[in-house]
Amino acid sequence: MTLSPELLLTVATERLRVARPDLADQSVRSAKDSVKDSVKDSLKEEARAEGVAAVAVVRDVRLPSWVRETCAFALSLTPERSDAWRRSLTRTLYLAGRPDNLRERFAFTHVAADGTAAWAGPDPDRTTTGLRRLLRTFRGHRLLTAWHPVTVELPCPQGDMEREPVHRDLYLATAHLTLADALVHLGHLLAESVIDGTLGPGDGLTLRSVPHLTTLATPYAALRVDTDHLRPDRLRAYAALTQET
Amino acid sequence: MTPRVLLAPVTVTPAKPLTPSHLKGLLWTDVMYRATAAIADVTYRYSPTTYHLTEQTLGFWEFLDRTQGDLPYDALSEEEIGDLYVLFRKDAPAPAGALRPYALEAERNGWVHPASARVLELWTRHYSQLGLHDPGLTTHQPPGLGFEEMVEQLVGLGMGLDHRSGGGPVYLDATRYGLPLRQITTPDGHPNYLACALRELLPLAAEHDEVVLLYDPELAPDYTLLQRVLAELGPRVHRVPVGRVPIDGEIRSARHGGWHDHTAGALLRTLEADPDVRRLGVRLYFVAALGAGQAQSFRADLLRKSLERAVRLLRRADGVRPGVDAVRQELGRHRRDHTHVDPYRLTCSLLARAGRTPDHDLLTTVYL
Numbered sequence: 001m002t003l004s005p006e007l008l009l010t011v012a013t014e015r016l017r018v019a020r021p022d023l024a025d026q027s028v029r030s031a032k033d034s035v036k037d038s039v040k041d042s043l044k045e046e047a048r049a050e051g052v053a054a055v056a057v058v059r060d061v062r063l064p065s066w067v068r069e070t071c072a073f074a075l076s077l078t079p080e081r082s083d084a085w086r087r088s089l090t091r092t093l094y095l096a097g098r099p100d101n102l103r104e105r106f107a108f109t110h111v112a113a114d115g116t117a118a119w120a121g122p123d124p125d126r127t128t129t130g131l132r133r134l135l136r137t138f139r140g141h142r143l144l145t146a147w148h149p150v151t152v153e154l155p156c157p158q159g160d161m162e163r164e165p166v167h168r169d170l171y172l173a174t175a176h177l178t179l180a181d182a183l184v185h186l187g188h189l190l191a192e193s194v195i196d197g198t199l200g201p202g203d204g205l206t207l208r209s210v211p212h213l214t215t216l217a218t219p220y221a222a223l224r225v226d227t228d229h230l231r232p233d234r235l236r237a238y239a240a241l242t243q244e245t
Numbered sequence: 246m247t248p249r250v251l252l253a254p255v256t257v258t259p260a261k262p263l264t265p266s267h268l269k270g271l272l273w274t275d276v277m278y279r280a281t282a283a284i285a286d287v288t289y290r291y292s293p294t295t296y297h298l299t300e301q302t303l304g305f306w307e308f309l310d311r312t313q314g315d316l317p318y319d320a321l322s323e324e325e326i327g328d329l330y331v332l333f334r335k336d337a338p339a340p341a342g343a344l345r346p347y348a349l350e351a352e353r354n355g356w357v358h359p360a361s362a363r364v365l366e367l368w369t370r371h372y373s374q375l376g377l378h379d380p381g382l383t384t385h386q387p388p389g390l391g392f393e394e395m396v397e398q399l400v401g402l403g404m405g406l407d408h409r410s411g412g413g414p415v416y417l418d419a420t421r422y423g424l425p426l427r428q429i430t431t432p433d434g435h436p437n438y439l440a441c442a443l444r445e446l447l448p449l450a451a452e453h454d455e456v457v458l459l460y461d462p463e464l465a466p467d468y469t470l471l472q473r474v475l476a477e478l479g480p481r482v483h484r485v486p487v488g489r490v491p492i493d494g495e496i497r498s499a500r501h502g503g504w505h506d507h508t509a510g511a512l513l514r515t516l517e518a519d520p521d522v523r524r525l526g527v528r529l530y531f532v533a534a535l536g537a538g539q540a541q542s543f544r545a546d547l548l549r550k551s552l553e554r555a556v557r558l559l560r561r562a563d564g565v566r567p568g569v570d571a572v573r574q575e576l577g578r579h580r581r582d583h584t585h586v587d588p589y590r591l592t593c594s595l596l597a598r599a600g601r602t603p604d605h606d607l608l609t610t611v612y613l
Contacts, residue, residue, distance in 0.1 A: 061411055096413065098406055101421035136426050142412030179411040 002215050003223070008235040012225045015192070019089050051088030052081075052122040055131055056187070057097040057108075058138045060116040061179060063186075064207055067170065068152045070187055073110035073119040074194035075155065075201060082195045085122040090191040093128075094183055095135035106131050140179030144172070146209045156202035165202030169218060169242040175211040176230055177238070185238040189224040193241055198222055206245075218242040247286045248584045251449055251480070252278055253442075254459035256296050259364040259382075260305045261327035261500070263371060263509035265531075265543045266461075266489035272531045273487045273588050274459050275377045279611045280576050280586035283569075287585075288453065289378065292386035293365060295445045297351045299438045300431075303344040306358035308333040311343075318359040323367045324508060326360050331502040341433045348435075355385040371509045376524035376613055389448030392436060398447055402477050409434060417443070419473045427470055439467055443474065450475040455483065455584045462486040462539070483583055488539025490531075496539060507543060515545070518552055521559055525612045526552030533592040558595060562603035572606045 054073070077085070085091075099111050099118035111118040120128055156165070170189075172182060193199040198221050213236075220240045228236035254274040257267050278289045296302060309316070309329060318326070350356035357365070365382045372379045390398065396415055399405030406416040406426070415430040417439065429440040436444075450456050456475050460468045465486060472482045489496045492507055505511070516523050530551035535541055579591040591611070595603060 059406065096406060096408060096416060096426060097420060098403070098418050101403065101418055104421065105423065134420050134423070134425050136416070136428065138408075139413040140408065140411035142410070180413075 001219055003213055003220075003237045003240075005235065008223075008225045008237055011223045011237075012235055015089075015225070018196075019086055051091065052084050052124055053088060053091040053093055053128070054085065054109075054122040054191075055093045055095060055120040055128045056138075056183070057095050057099055057102065057118045057120070057131070057135065058116075058183070059096075059098050061140065061183065062116070063147075063172075063182070064150050064152045065112065065114060065116060066183070067186060067190060067205060067207055068154060069110070069112040069117055070190045071194055071199055071205075072112075072155045074191045076110050077122070077195075081122055086192065086195050088122065090188050090195070091122075092184070092187050092191070093132065094138040094180065094187075095132065096138045097135040102131070102134075138180055138183070140183070142179050144174040144177050144179060144182055144209070146174065146211075147207075149206050149208045151204055151206045154199065154201060154203045154205065163200060165200070165204065166244040167204040167206070168199075168221065169245055170205045170207050171210050171213055171216070171240045171242070172207070173211065173213040173236070173238050174209045181229075181238075185224045185226065189222055189239045189241060193222045196222075198241065205241075213237040213240055216240060216242065218245055248455060249286045249288070249453045250281055250584050251288045251290060251446075251453040251456045252281070252459070252585070253290050253446055253449070253456065255461060255464065256291055256293060258296070258299075258302055258305075259293055259361040259368070260302065260330040260333075261364070262323040263368060264490075265492070265507055265512070266496075268375075268509055268512070268527070269490050269531045269535060270459065270461070270487050271372075271377055272375070272528050273485075273537075276528055276532055276588035276592060276611055277457070277459070277485075277585055278378055280579070280588065280591055281584065283610055284573050284576050284580075284586070285455075285584050288449065289380045290445065290449060291380035291382075292388070292445060293357075293361075293382060294351075294355065294384075294386045295388045295441050296438060297357065297361070298348055298436060298441055300338075300344065300435060302361065303347045303351070304339055305330055305333045306347050306361070307339050307343050308336055309358065309360055311339070312336075316360075318363045321360070321363060323364050323510065324505060326364055327508075328502070329360070331500065334500040341431065341435055344435070352387075355387070367510070371513060374513055374520070374523070375509075375527060376520070388441065388444035390444045392434075392440065392444060395440065395444045395447060399443065399474070402474070404474050404477065415440070417470055417474065419470050422473050424470055424473065425466075427467065439471070442471060446471065446475055447478065450480050450482070451478040453480050456480045457483045457485055457583075457585050459485045459487055462488055481583065483585070485537075487537055488535075490535060491539060491542040494542050512548075516548075516552065521608075521613045522552055522555045525559060525608060526555035528592060528612050529554055529558075529596065532588050533596055537589055554596065558603050559605075559608070562605040562608055565602050565605050567604055567606060569606070572604065572610055575604065575607055576611075 100115055108118040108120050221243045222241040223237050224239040225235050225237055228234045281287050369382050396407055404418050406418045414428045417427045417429050430436050458468050468484050472484050476482045530548045576586050579587050
C-alpha cells in the first residue's frame with residue numbers, strides 16, 4: 001500500500017483524536033486545513049500542562065534491545081498509568097545516564113535486564129525533577145544506516161498472556177534520521193501499540209531498515225507520522241508496524 | 246613510610262600575561278609545596294603539555310596562524326601576546342577540523358606554538374624572580390593516559406558514560422553521589438580541560454596517599470567531581486579553593502583584557518627590592534594578607550607594606566638557625582588533619598609571632 005500525504009494526515013490526526021477526544025475535534029479540523037505543526041504543538045502544550053511524561057535514561061543503544069525494553073516498560077504499566085500517558089501523547093524525555101548509578105536514588109518503573117536503559121514514570125514532571133536535574137538530554141547525532149533484519153521477542157511474564165503471540169515487521173525510515181530521533185519515533189510507536197493492544201507479551205518483531213517509507217508490502221497496523229524535519233510543511237512516516245506476518 | 250602527596254593546581258593557559266589572580270594561585274601552591282616537601286614526599290604536577298589540547302589553547306594557535314602569519318614571537322612581550330589572545334576570544338570559534346592538525350602535533354610530537362613557547366619562557370623568568378619552584382613550564386610532560394585509556398578507565402570505575410558511538414559526547418558520571426552529569430568532550434570527541442585533567446590525574450592519584458587540588462572557586466562543581474573520581478582510586482583527596490584577586494572591585498577573566506597595569510611583569514618592575522625581601526613580601530601579601538577568599542581588591546600600597554614587613558622579619562630572623570628538625574616540627578603544626586601544610590596558617594603565623602624570633606631556616610625552606 002502507498003503511504004500518501006492524505007493517508008499520513010489522517011493517521012496523524014487520528015492519533016490526536018484517540019489520545020485527546022475532548023480536545024481533538026477542533027484541532028483535527030484545523031489540522032486538515034494546515035499540515036503545519038502549530039496545531040499539533042498547541043495540543044501538545046495542553047497535554048503537557050496537565051499531563052504526564054516518562055523519562056528514559058539511556059546508557060547504551062542497541063536497537064533490538066532498545067525495542068524489546070521499550071515494549072517491556074509499556075507492558076509493565078497499569079491501565080490507569082497507560083491511559084494517562086496516552087492522553088499525554090506518550091510524551092517521553094530521553095536523558096543520558098547510567099541506570100546502575102541511579103537506582104539507589106530513584107525508583108524506576110522498568111530497568112533493562114542488561115542495564116543499558118531504564119524508565120521512570122510516566123508521572124507529572126514535578127515527580128521527575130530530581131532525575132532531570134542530574135542528567136542531560138540524550139544526544140545522538142549519528143545518522144542511522146541500514147542493518148540486516150533482526151527479530152526480537154517481547155517479554156512474556158508468566159500468566160500475562162491474553163492472546164497467542166503474533167509476529168510483525170517493524171520498519172524504520174533511516175534516511176536523514178539521527179539515533180536520537182529514532183528513539184523518539186520508535187518510542188511513540190511502540191508504546192502506543194502496546195497500550196492499544198496491537199503489541200502484546202511474547203510477540204515477535206522483525207526490525208527492518210528502509211530509507212523512506214513510501215509503500216508497504218504488508219498493510220500497516222500502526223504508523224508513526226510526524227513533521228518531516230527536512231520539509232516542515234509536510235508529514236513523513238518515520239516508522240511502521242505491519243499487520244501480522 | 247613517608248606519605249606521598251600530589252599537589253595538582255589548575256594551570257594557566259600560556260596565552261596571556263600572569264595577573265594578580267594567577268600570582269596568588271602560584272604563590273599559594275609554592276608555599277604549600279615547599280612546606281610540605283620538608284615533611285612528605287611531594288609531587289608538584291603542573292604540566293602545560295596536558296592542557297595544550299584544550300580548545301582554548303589549540304584555537305588560539307590556529308587563530309594566530311590564520312590571522313597573523315609569521316610574527317617575531319621571540320621578541321614579543323606577554324602583554325602583546327595577551328592582546329592577540331583577547332582578539333582571539335572575540336573571534337568566531339574555528340571549526341573542530343581546523344584544530345585537529347594542531348592537536349595531533351601537540352599530542353604526538355610535543356609541539357608548542359611559538360607564541361605559547363614564548364609566554365612560558367617569560368613566565369620561567371617571573372618564577373625565578375619570585376623564587377617559585379618551576380614544576381616544568383617548558384618541559385614536555387605528557388599525561389600518563391591517552392584519551393581512550395582515560396575513557397575506558399572512567400567507564401570501568403562506573404563513572405564514565407561514552408555516547409560517541411551514537412554521535413554523542415563522553416560524560417563524567419558521578420550521579421551516584423548526587424552530582425550532575427558533566428560533559429567532558431564535544432560530540433566530535435574534542436576534550437575539554439576536565440578530560441585533560443583526568444588523563445593526567447587518574448594515573449597519578451593511584452600512586453599517592455593524598456591529593457590536593459588547588460583551584461579557582463568558580464570551578465568548584467568540576468573540582469568536586471574530580472575529587473570524587475580520584476578518591477575512587479584510593480587516596481584522600483582535598484580541595485583547596487584559592488579565590489581570585491579583584492581589580493578595583495571587579496573579578497575579570499584575562500580573556501577580556503584590561504590587565505595591562507597589573508601583570509606580573511608590571512608588578513615585578515615596581516618591586517625593585519632585594520630578592521629575599523621581594524620573595525617573602527609577595528607571599529606575605531598574596532597568601533596571608535589576601536587569604537583564600539576573593540573579597541579584597543588588589544592594593545599596591547598593601548603589597549608595599551608587606552615588603553616592608555618582610556624587611557623587618559628578615560632582619561629579626563638573621564642568624565636564627567634552629568635546624569631541620571625544628572623546622573619540621575614547626576611545619577607540622579600547620580597540617581591539621583591532613584599531610585599537606587596549610588599555606589595560610591603557616592604564613593599568618595610568621596606575622597602573628599611579633600614577640601617571638603622568626604626562624605631563618607623556615608624562611609629559607611619555604612619562602613625565599
